[in-house]
Each structure stands twice: as C-alpha cells, then as structure tokens.
Amino acid sequence: MEWLHRICPVTNMKVCRQAETLLKWNAVTAIVHLLIGLIAAVLLVLTRWQAVHLLPVTWFYRILTAHGLNMLIFFIIFFEMAVLYYAGPILLNCRQPAPKAGWLGYALMLLGATMTNAFVFAGKADVLFTSYTPLRAHPAYYFGIILFAVGALIQVALFFATVVVAKREKTVSGTIPLVSFGALTAAIIAVITLIHGAMVYIPTFLWSMDLMDMDHQAYRMVWWALGHCSQQINVAAHVAIWYLLAAFTVGGVVLNEKVSRLAFFLYILFISMASAHHLLVDPGLSPAWKVWNTSYAMYLAVLASMVHGFTVPGGIEMGQRLRGFNQGRFQWLTRAPWGDPGFSALWLSLVIFGFGGGITGVVIGTEQINIIAHNTLRIPGHFHMTVVGGTALAFMGVTYYLLPLIFRRRVAFYKLAQIQPYLFGVGITLMGLSMTYAGTFGVPRRHWDISFTQSAFSVKLPTIVDLFMAGTALGGVMAFLGGIAFVAIAVVSVFFTRPLSNEDLLSGGPGLPPGISKMPKQSWSEEEAAEAHKTGTPGTVTLVVIFFICFILYYFANWKVLAALWKVG
Ligand code: HEM
Numbered sequence: 001m002e003w004l005h006r007i008c009p010v011t012n013m014k015v016c017r018q019a020e021t022l023l024k025w026n027a028v029t030a031i032v033h034l035l036i037g038l039i040a041a042v043l044l045v046l047t048r049w050q051a052v053h054l055l056p057v058t059w060f061y062r063i064l065t066a067h068g069l070n071m072l073i074f075f076i077i078f079f080e081m082a083v084l085y086y087a088g089p090i091l092l093n094c095r096q097p098a099p100k101a102g103w104l105g106y107a108l109m110l111l112g113a114t115m116t117n118a119f120v121f122a123g124k125a126d127v128l129f130t131s132y133t134p135l136r137a138h139p140a141y142y143f144g145i146i147l148f149a150v151g152a153l154i155q156v157a158l159f160f161a162t163v164v165v166a167k168r169e170k171t172v173s174g175t176i177p178l179v180s181f182g183a184l185t186a187a188i189i190a191v192i193t194l195i196h197g198a199m200v201y202i203p204t205f206l207w208s209m210d211l212m213d214m215d216h217q218a219y220r221m222v223w224w225a226l227g228h229c230s231q232q233i234n235v236a237a238h239v240a241i242w243y244l245l246a247a248f249t250v251g252g253v254v255l256n257e258k259v260s261r262l263a264f265f266l267y268i269l270f271i272s273m274a275s276a277h278h279l280l281v282d283p284g285l286s287p288a289w290k291v292w293n294t295s296y297a298m299y300l301a302v303l304a305s306m307v308h309g310f311t312v313p314g315g316i317e318m319g320q321r322l323r324g325f326n327q328g329r330f331q332w333l334t335r336a337p338w339g340d341p342g343f344s345a346l347w348l349s350l351v352i353f354g355f356g357g358g359i360t361g362v363v364i365g366t367e368q369i370n371i372i373a374h375n376t377l378r379i380p381g382h383f384h385m386t387v388v389g390g391t392a393l394a395f396m397g398v399t400y401y402l403l404p405l406i407f408r409r410r411v412a413f414y415k416l417a418q419i420q421p422y423l424f425g426v427g428i429t430l431m432g433l434s435m436t437y438a439g440t441f442g443v444p445r446r447h448w449d450i451s452f453t454q455s456a457f458s459v460k461l462p463t464i465v466d467l468f469m470a471g472t473a474l475g476g477v478m479a480f481l482g483g484i485a486f487v488a489i490a491v492v493s494v495f496f497t498r499p500l501s502n503e504d505l506l507s508g509g510p511g512l513p514p515g516i517s518k519m520p521k522q523s524w525s526e527e528e529a530a531e532a533h534k535t536g537t538p539g540t541v542t543l544v545v546i547f548f549i550c551f552i553l554y555y556f557a558n559w560k561v562l563a564a565l566w567k568v569g
Contacts (some may be wrong), residue, residue: 002094005201009502010405010516014075015170018451019089019096020406023082024494025106026155027236027451028401029489030078033070033113034392036416038483041068045431045476050451050471060448068129072230073145074113077152077389079395080186080237081106086201087183087240092166099160102544105154112148116141133204133219142205149197156190159183162165178254179263182240185264192272193229200226218283228275232267235305238353238394241262242312242346245394248401249343250336251520252319252485253529255311255537263311266304273297277365281374290367302362309373310544311355314537316347322524322532329539336492340513341417345397352389355383356432357549369558372565378445382436388479389428393421396486400513403493410511412492412530413485420485425479434471440561441465 004017040063046054055063089096096102119125124136153187163184166172176184200222202280207214243260245251276293279285320332337343360382364373373379383550400417403409441462443450450465452458497511508517 005095007431008405009505010519013090013093015406016094016096018099018102019085021400022096022102022106023085023090023402023406026078027082027399029085029106029110030075030395031081031487033074033078034483035069035487036117038480038487039069040064040070041483042477042480042498045473047448048450049473050449050466051470052473056127057448058123060086061128061446062120062123062448064446065126065128066117066120069116071392072129074117076234076387076391076395077148077230078109078113079157080233081109082402083151083398084155084183084187085152085238086406088159088162089166089408089484091180091453092162092172094162094166094169095169096158097161097165101154102158105179106310107159108151108154108546109148112144112146112151114144114435116144119144130223131204132223133207133214133216136208137468139205139208142201142208146201146205146291149194150200152190153194156187156194159187160239169426174298175257175261176216178257179240179244181261181536182236182243182264183411185559187241188268188389189233189236190273193226193233194532196222196225196229197427217282219220220279220282221285224275224278225272228278229272231387232271232274234391236264238349238391239308239312241394241398242512244306244316245342245346245401246312246316248515248519249340249523250316250348251323251522252312252315253322253524255263255314255318259307260311263304264301265309266307266333270297270301270304271474274301274365275281275525277370280365280367280370285525287367293525294365294367298365299362303357305354309350309547310540311360312350312480313543314540317537317540318532319520322528323520326535329542332539337514339418340515341400341411342379342397342513344418345393345400345421345425349390349393349397352385352425352429352432353391354547356429357386357390359547359554360436361386363558364556365497366558368561369423372558372562373439375445376434376439377445378439379445381432381437381439384428384435385432389425389432393425393428396424397421397488399490403490404505404512404516406501407494409493409497410500410503410509411489411513412511413489413499414511416485419488420482420489423485424481424482426477427475429480430475431472432475434468436467438465438472441468443469466499491508 005014006017007013008015009060036215042059043063044067045054047060051078119141125141126133127137131137163176166176175181200219203212204214204219206212221527241250243254273293276290279297280290280294315333316336320336323331336347363369364378364382384521400411439445442459442462443461443465450461505512506517
C-alpha cells in the first residue's frame with residue numbers, strides 16, 4: 001500500500017508523515033504542560049523553604065494540585081504518546097493506521113487537560129492530584145480526567161494497531177525491535193492503568209454529583225492501582241529510551257535480547273502488586289495482604305529494573321569497547337561523549353533512577369520501614385529521583401535527538417543544551433536527597449507550615465532540618481532553571497529556527513548532536529563481537545558492586561533507625 005512518507009537520511013528508514021505530525025503535536029503539548037508544572041514547582045519549593053514561605057496556605061495546596069497533575073499526568077502522558085508514535089510507525093517503518101482516530105484521541109486529551117486545569121486554577125478542585133475522597137472537587141474536574149484518559153486509550157490502541165499493520169505488511173521481519181518492545185510493554189501497562197482509572201474516576205464523578213456512595217478505603221486501593229501502574233508506564237517508556245539513546249550516542253549494543261525482553265515482561269506481570277506499598281499504613285487491609293504484595297511479588301518488578309540497570313550500562317560499555325575505547329576498566333566511560341546532551345541525559349537518568357530512586361524506593365516500600373517514612377518528605381524525595389531524575393530527564397535527552405530527526409531543526413542554544421542535563425540532574429538530586437534527609441528527621445510531605453504557627457499543637461523539629469530544607473530549595477531552583485532552559489531550547493528550536501534539508505542534517509555543524517551527523521556503527525561482525533565478549537563488561541560489574549554496597553548500607557541504616565525508635569522487648 002502506498003502512503004505518504006519521507007526517507008530519513010540518518011536512519012534510512014521511512015517516516016510516515018501522519019505519524020510524524022501526531023508525534024509533533026503530542027510532544028509540543030507535553031512541553032507546554034511541563035512549563036506550567038515548572039512554574040508551579042518553583043512556587044512550591046519557595047513555600048516549603050520556611051525562610052521564604054512564599055504562597056498563602058490556600059494557594060499552596062492549589063498549586064500543589066496543579067503541579068502534580070501537570071507534571072505527572074499531562075506532561076508525562078502527552079510525551080509518552082509521542083514516544084509511542086516514534087516506537088510505532090517510525091521505528092517499525094510502516095504507515096500510521098487510522099490517523100483520524102489519533103487526532104480524536106489527542107483532542108480529547110487536550111480538552112480533558114484544559115478543563116481539569118481550568119477548574120483547579122479557579123479554586124474548584126483543591127484536592128491534590130490523588131483526589132482522595134472524602135475531599136470533593138467540582139464534577140467537571142473528574143470529567144476532565146475521564147476525557148483525558150479516554151483520549152490516551154485511543155492513542156494507545158492505535159499503537160497496538162500499528163504493530164499489527166507492521167506485521168501484516170511485513171515492514172518488520174521477525175520480532176519487533178527492542179525499543180518498540182519496551183514501548184509495547186508500556187502500552188500494555190497503560191491499558192491496565194486506564195481500566196483502573198475508569199474504575200475509580202467514573203464512580204467518583206457520580207459521587208461528586210451525589211448520585212452514589214463512596215467507600216473511601218476502596219477508593220484508595222483502586223486509585224493506587226491506577227497511580228502506581230502509571231509509574232510503570234513511565235519506567236518502561238524511559239528504559240526503552242535508554243536503549244534508544246545508547247544506540248544513537250555510542251552505538252550501545254543489546255547484550256542479550258531475550259534477557260532484556262524478559263525484564264520488560266516482568267513489569268507487566270508484577271507491577272500491579274507493587275501498588276500496595278502506597279497503602280502500608282492503611283488500617284483496613286490485613287498485614288498478610290500487605291506483606292505478600294510488597295515483598296515477594298514486588299521484588300520481581302524491582303528485579304526487572306535491576307536487569308535493565310545492568311544491561312543498559314553494559315551495552316554502553318560493550319559499544320564503546322567495540323569502538324576502540326578498550327583500555328582498563330573505565331576508559332569506555334571517561335571517553336564517553338559527555339558533551340552530547342543525549343548521552344549525558346541518558347547516563348544521569350540511569351544513575352539518578354538507580355542509586356537515588358531505586359534504593360530509596362525499595363527501602364521505603366518495606367512494610368516495617370514504611371512506618372517511619374510514610375507521609376514524610378522522604379516520599380517526594382524518592383519519586384522526584386525516579387520520575388523526574390529518571391523519566392523526565394530521559395525524555396529531555398531523547399528530545400535533543402527528536403528535534404533534528406523528526407522536527408528537522410537544529411538544537412537552539414547548543415552550548416546551553418550541553419549543560420542543561422547537568423543543571424537539571426544535579427538540581428533534582430540535591431532536592432531529592434535533601435527531601436529524603438529532611439523526611440528522615442520527621443518533616444511531613446504536603447505541609448504548608450512546618451513551624452506549626454497557629455496550630456493547636458506543635459512539633460519541634462531538629463535544627464538540622466533547616467539545612468535540608470535550604471538544600472531542597474537550592475536543588476529545586478537549580479532543577480527549575482534546568483527545566484526552563486530545556487523548554488526555551490525546545491520552543492526556540494521548533495518555532496524560531498529554519499527547517500533542515502537532508503544535506504544539512506548529514507553535514508553536521510552547530511546544533512546537531514554528534515550521533516546525528518555521524519551515527520555510531522550499529523552492527524558488528526561475529527568475530528568483532530566475539531573479541532569484545534572476551535573482555536566482557538568489567539567496568540559495569542564494578543559499578544553494580546558499588547550499587548549493591550550502597551543498597552545494603554542504606555537498608556541496614558534504616559533498620560537500625562527503626563530499631564532505635566521502636567524498641568521490642
Ligand atoms: C524543577 C523540577 C521540580 C521541582 C523543583 C519540584 C518540586 C516539588 C515540590 C516542592 C513538591 C511538594 C512536596 C510536598 O510538599 O509534599 C512537589 C510535589 C510533587 N511533584 Fe515535583 N518538582 C519538580 C518536577 C516534577 C516533575 C517533572 C514531576 C513529574 C513528572 C513532579 C511530580 C510531583 C508530584 C507527583 C508531587 C506530589 C504532589 C502531591 O503531593 O500532591 N515534579 N514537587
């Protein structure tokens with residue numbers, strides 16, 4: 001079948017025009033919501049920093065609601081739709097099925113997001129993004145989220161249709177590429193997530209109009225089946241991007257296809273169970289239910305991330321060694337393209353997600369330890385290192401490649417783009433760690449005034465907390481500046497630079513990441529591969545050992561703190 005496409009001069013693959021346009025609109029809309037979320041973010045850190053304490057109480061909760069929604073739901077999910085168009089028709093080299101349905105899905109998402117935001121900013125939905133009942137928002141708030149979810153479901157369905165088209169029209173032979181397989185995992189989890197979304201938001205919408213009763217414990221349980229599964233969409237999507245960026249930036253190889261695919265598959269099987277770790281202090285659920293869900297089963301999903309945490313850096317190491325950076329244990333790393341924003345974002349995302357988000361997540365997801373972490377700043381400390389340092393940073397990194405490949409534009413302010421991932425990554429790490437330490441000393445999350453002025457009773461927090469809150473603010477402002485730099489680079493590149501011809505793309509020059517003008521070699525002969533396998537990946541093995549030492553120390557320290565607080569016998 002003939003369809004409108006162009007041939008990409010860098011990848012030599014067909015790029016379906018319809019998919020390309022849908023991808024662009026979803027990505028640009030994602031960045032608009034990122035901007036709203038970023039403005040909200042800086043207002044929040046400057047309020048939580050008691051020395052500034054910027055917003056009045058009502059606006060703190062209104063802006064917190066807006067921040068959670070615009071970042072975690074609207075920015076991330078619009079961007080994931082763009083990822084699905086890339087991993088779908090573009091990587092599978094096929095046409096976009098039913099593009100009109102794609103536009104319908106996009107329009108519903110945009111309408112839903114705008115409606116929800118309008119009601120939040122009008123002060124009709126100060127319920128935070130979890131909207132735990134019995135807090136009640138205007139019915140239009142829930143309806144907006146339902147519209148958004150239906151739109152997302154339509155676009156996800158189109159991704160499945162694309163895989164069928166690619167197979168039927170034989171544009172891919174054998175199994176689909178690993179990056180598309182990762183996206184397929186994300187899409188399957190998205191369906192599970194959206195079904196739970198319907199199960200929780202449709203009744204809540206009816207309840208908000210007094211048309212039915214609500215069981216508040218049941219709400220929390222079903223809401224987290226939505227809330228946590230959606231995090232796994234993020235993880236599957238950003239891991240797929242890690243593999244893609246590794247290939248683009250250093251010719252990273254896939255160490256073992258079957259192992260990587262199995263790890264993606266584990267996410268689908270076990271991630272819903274991990275939702276239970278959000279309910280560990282809820283009184284209505286039995287300890288047996290909590291322990292079962294948050295131990296054996298949850299660790300199989302953690303195992304999946306640990307597998308990727310080895311295979312991605314291992315693939316980078318192997319790719320670099322094949323390219324000749326073979327000396328010692330770490331030449332592959334010291335000679336990596338640190339000035340390529342695609343590579344630095346990939347590496348920082350990997351390290352912040354693994355060391356920061358991963359270790360803290362497993363520890364606070366342990367039933368006993370959760371009792372000293374629940375509802376403290378440790379929780380946002382943890383998830384800013386997973387979904388911001390991990391997912392958002394990976395999305396930023398891939399944007400530096402999508403700008404020339406899909407938007408056909410040079411990356412504007414390239415020097416700024418080269419430092420942007422460091423500014424954002426270091427900022428979010430400083431903020432995440434400071435929040436984690438502040439939370440360890442008892443600072444609550446979602447709290448407007450930790451000096452407890454005018455409250456009926458007060459809690460005296462140790463003085464060291466002031467230092468950690470200042471670190472939270474400093475890191476937050478750095479990350480905010482890094483985020484704004486990213487938005488400025490993306491907007492100026494897309495709207496204020498001239499389109500590139502095929503020759504421009506291949507001739508290099510300012511504003512083009514090195515992987516575009518000179519894509520690293522992607523395939524090697526059997527002899528070359530066999531030679532590289534003799535050395536293996538000793539550098540990655542060393543990094544993994546360091547990871548486990550940090551993990552064990554942090555786990556032990558937490559049990560020690562628990563034992564000191566809670567003497568048994
Ligand atoms: C410049 C970057 C960012 C900064 C400075 C920042 C800062 C903050 C702060 C200070 C809070 C309030 C914590 C509390 O009081 O409990 C917060 C909450 C939150 N942030 Fe961010 N954030 C940033 C980026 C992001 C991104 C990219 C996402 C998601 C992709 C995100 C998701 C959330 C969520 C879900 C909450 C919890 C909202 C709630 O408790 O209802 N943040 N953030």
